[in-house]
Amino acid sequence: MRFRSLCRHAEIGANSYVLDSGDARVVLDAGMHPKHEAFEAIPHFEQLEDGSVDAVVVTHAHLDHIGSLPVLLEQQPQARTFFTPAAADLGFAMLHNSVNVMQAKRTELGIAEYPLFSHRQLDDIERTIETRATERPFDLDPDRVFRATFHDAGHVLGSVAVTLKADGHTLLYSGDVNFENSTLIKGALLPEDPVDTLVIETTRGDSPRPDGYSRGDEERRFADTIAATLKSGGGVLIPVFAMGKTQEVLTMLHLFKRRGWIPMRTPIVIGGLSTKMTVIYDRYGKGLTRRTDDEFRILKDMDLRAGTRRRKAAIVPEPGTIFCLSSGMMTENTVSNGFARSGFLENKKNSLLFVGYADPESPAGSIRAAAAGETVILDPKHPPATLRAKVEVFDFSGHATRDDLLDYILKVKPRRAFLVHGDRPASEWFARQLAEKLPATEAIIPEPGVDYELG
Ligand SMILES: [Zn+2]
Numbered sequence: 001m002r003f004r005s006l007c008r009h010a011e012i013g014a015n016s017y018v019l020d021s022g023d024a025r026v027v028l029d030a031g032m033h034p035k036h037e038a039f040e041a042i043p044h045f046e047q048l049e050d051g052s053v054d055a056v057v058v059t060h061a062h063l064d065h066i067g068s069l070p071v072l073l074e075q076q077p078q079a080r081t082f083f084t085p086a087a088a089d090l091g092f093a094m095l096h097n098s099v100n101v102m103q104a105k106r107t108e109l110g111i112a113e114y115p116l117f118s119h120r121q122l123d124d125i126e127r128t129i130e131t132r133a134t135e136r137p138f139d140l141d142p143d144r145v146f147r148a149t150f151h152d153a154g155h156v157l158g159s160v161a162v163t164l165k166a167d168g169h170t171l172l173y174s175g176d177v178n179f180e181n182s183t184l185i186k187g188a189l190l191p192e193d194p195v196d197t198l199v200i201e202t203t204r205g206d207s208p209r210p211d212g213y214s215r216g217d218e219e220r221r222f223a224d225t226i227a228a229t230l231k232s233g234g235g236v237l238i239p240v241f242a243m244g245k246t247q248e249v250l251t252m253l254h255l256f257k258r259r260g261w262i263p264m265r266t267p268i269v270i271g272g273l274s275t276k277m278t279v280i281y282d283r284y285g286k287g288l289t290r291r292t293d294d295e296f297r298i299l300k301d302m303d304l305r306a307g308t309r310r311r312k313a314a315i316v317p318e319p320g321t322i323f324c325l326s327s328g329m330m331t332e333n334t335v336s337n338g339f340a341r342s343g344f345l346e347n348k349k350n351s352l353l354f355v356g357y358a359d360p361e362s363p364a365g366s367i368r369a370a371a372a373g374e375t376v377i378l379d380p381k382h383p384p385a386t387l388r389a390k391v392e393v394f395d396f397s398g399h400a401t402r403d404d405l406l407d408y409i410l411k412v413k414p415r416r417a418f419l420v421h422g423d424r425p426a427s428e429w430f431a432r433q434l435a436e437k438l439p440a441t442e443a444i445i446p447e448p449g450v451d452y453e454l455g
């Protein structure tokens with residue numbers, strides 16, 4: 001059996017890996033790199049001969065795992081494609097939005113290859129995909145060489161890790177994983193039996209959690225900051241990823257109101273792609289996914305004001321109101337970017353609260369690096385804004401801490417561990433830890449395009 005990373009850039013980005021037994025070939029994830037454009041954002045699919053892939057497994061609906069699936073399937077139309085039901089629903093909504101984003105970039109940036117696929121193509125693909133539940137083994141290829149089992153990965157709704165068995169070899173691919181319970185969904189349930197090969201994410205390898213961190217204290221600090229802003233007559237902007245973080249933050253705000261931490265009547269506005277993704281989240285309740293509260297439905301139980309999806313009707317700042325708007329990194333042409341430019345940042349009564357990762361080169365990254373009174377460029381097509389609003393960062397990551405990941409690796413004692421989905425210093429932290437604590441394990445940061453024989 002051979003393993004190869006198809007990633008064009010060996011860091012967080014366009015995740016895609018291939019497993020080849022000699023008799024069958026399986027691709028794990030087909031991501032699109034968020035920081036590159038066109039073919040530079042696509043994994044090395046040209047390394048797979050046309051028509052050679054038996055199956056594709058998609059672990060969850062974030063674009064760095066699913067974004068280039070239609071490009072892969074155009075070259076590999078025979079491949080069966082497997083998702084959990086929730087990941088499929090969320091994933092196709094993300095991909096349709098991606099077509100719209102690419103169409104806009106074609107016009108604005110003149111990228112002639114865009115869109116890389118069409119709405120029509122997505123509809124055709126959606127009719128052929130297959131969904132599978134967690135903990136129910138299934139065959140991946142017609143000759144039944146590979147057998148797969150999904151495990152709940154606790155990262156976003158429908159996210160899974162996958163065990164693959166072939167030729168007496170067991171490989172577990174973590175996808176993105178979170179072992180702790182979030183406010184809305186429960187933490188991962190991964191098997192702890194020994195495996196031959198582990199392919200594991202290393203996102204937070206270079207960012208240890210601060211001493212004394214507790215999720216409860218962080219929630220309280222978040223609530224108190226919101227309450228203080230509302231009381232002083234300001235508004236609160238929380239830029240959020242449309243899928244996962246939006247629903248997580250909304251559920252938190254619901255609990256804050258019920259606990260009396262923020263006023264019950266505070267209006268909450270959502271907008272952009274978030275509304276569509278929240279509708280899908282609400283569909284997967286009791287029995288379908290592991291949620292902390294089976295009965296709670298975001299849109300039914302919260303009195304939200306959903307911004308219309310028509311771009312023209314812009315959402316404008318108002319005092320005493322919480323705005324949960326995508327995108328999380330405040331990318332140009334998204335609702336959170338336009339909102340921040342409409343006078344929000346200039347008002348010192350307002351608060352801008354970050355709840356997740358922001359690339360330093362993104363508009364959100366620029367704001368986080370700026371001091372009060374400095375000007376920031378949110379969109380080069382528009383005048384810069386002067387930062388007077390209060391800016392705070394909170395840690396509600398959907399990724400496991402490095403200590404949790406390391407504990408997991410120590411439990412399953414793989415013969416070989418591929419350290420993926422992390423910047424170099426993050427993967428290297430794991431390599432050093434494993435060299436010391438699990439010397440019999442071969443720890444590898446896989447080079448893109450290189451075959452690793454698994455034996
Ligand atoms: Zn993810």
Ligand SMILES: [Zn+2]
Nearest residue numbers: 062064065176
């Ligand atoms: Zn990811």
